[in-house]
Amino acid sequence: MGDSIRSIPILEGGSDSFFDKLEAAAIGRKYGKGKLVFVHEDQAENFYILTSGWVKLFRETLDGTQSIIDILPAGHTFGETPIFEGGLYPYSAEVVEAADIYIAPLSILKEELETNTKLSMNMLSHLIRYKRQQDRELEHMTVQNAPQRIGCFLLRLVNQSEQGSVVIHLPYDKTLLAARLGMQPETFSRALAKLKEQTGIRVNGATVEMDSLDQLVSYSCAACSSEFPCNDLTDCK
């Protein structure tokens, strides 16, 4: 386990004693699809380290409509933001693909942050990058239409350097993906069909293929303020 925690990007810069404490205190747990890790406004004692699977962070309105904050792949942490202030989780977390998660006390993280500038600098830098990504998401919502948003998402799944023909696997349900992109499942389905005819991508279930990225890039990125290899983040979300 040590390695998997020590190599989490957002914890880079942590001291040895920090990781030792973390390993001593953390509990590893397996979660099946659909399991809730915590719920909005739970008292936050722990933060979570995702080493495999996918986790959805979301909020919901009174009528049950969910709005998705993020869908995290392995290698990310979540539930760490209540270190400051009241200490309530600002969102709920649900496993959407069977996951391995380490549960670790926030107090250890907080203590380390207060004494280890390297870690807090690293965390600042991650938050800033994250914010930039979020700026883009907001931009996309107003500037791109549904097919373009899907195309943009696909592009962020691709290794930028990829040459020639490309194969992508959608990481989770189309229904969830639709929600993640802020549209209805029906709209997603139609928009994907449109993307197919516009850019020549081939879709088969959760597999998407194309001969080159060019058409997808010129179709999707046209309406955006960033240029293609825009995915300067650790990874997709």
Add this chain to the structure above:
Amino acid sequence: MGDSIRSIPILEGGSDSFFDKLEAAAIGRKYGKGKLVFVHEDQAENFYILTSGWVKLFRETLDGTQSIIDILPAGHTFGETPIFEGGLYPYSAEVVEAADIYIAPLSILKEELETNTKLSMNMLSHLIRYKRQQDRELEHMTVQNAPQRIGCFLLRLVNQSEQGSVVIHLPYDKTLLAARLGMQPETFSRALAKLKEQTGIRVNGATVEMDSLDQLVSYSCAACSSEFPCNDLTDCK
């Protein structure tokens, strides 16, 4: 000047020597409406402290469409995010209401952050709060319609504790406000009219009055995952 810089929330926790250095190096400048402070992808040497007026942060696509990242009131800093990485501004900054701005070297801030945990903790905490606000903005874009978004914005301008009748002054152009809320000026105008008839607010130019917040709250917050006094931020944006 000292005081105005020392009381900026995001710089709270800075050491005396930090503020001394800042005051020695910073240049105060007045900017008229419409002036650009810096442009997207400029090399970032300085960050900016806004002590009066309003500044718009934005990006634009090739065809000139702007997407607004934020509109800052006095008391905020901007252009500080390139402390890490390459050091290019990720957005452009334009004064939208005549502003007083202090220009200060990023290097001073960076150095202080690396040595003063109090400041970096404070900054982390601010970024986290900011992120939460941004989560809400994204939610609003998908969950609220135009009149509700306007109502929500108005509510965030109000002092929460206000009792009885309330008067609000729109802080800048309606056209800009529309862009800030991700809609067209025409839509804004119509949506505001609808809000008027639905909630009984009275609009006169840039002045908005109402007898009580109740109707506005129940109309606007119905579709949101947060409850009314949701503006747990330093101030509006």
Add this chain to the structure above:
DNA sequence: CGAGGGTTTGAAGTGCATCAAATAGTGTGG
């Protein structure tokens, strides 16, 4: 008083949501 930008109003078009229903796909127990 006239020019120009901000704001409103009107008419028409587009994209997405919604409701309804068909189809494909997956896992289950027999």
Add this chain to the structure above:
DNA sequence: CCACACTATTTGATGCACTTCAAACCCTCG
């Protein structure tokens, strides 16, 4: 290995919200 149940996905038809284009209005300021 098949039939059933259940969910994910697609397709169709319709409505609504917002955009777009056009023009009028209003207000401020030289």
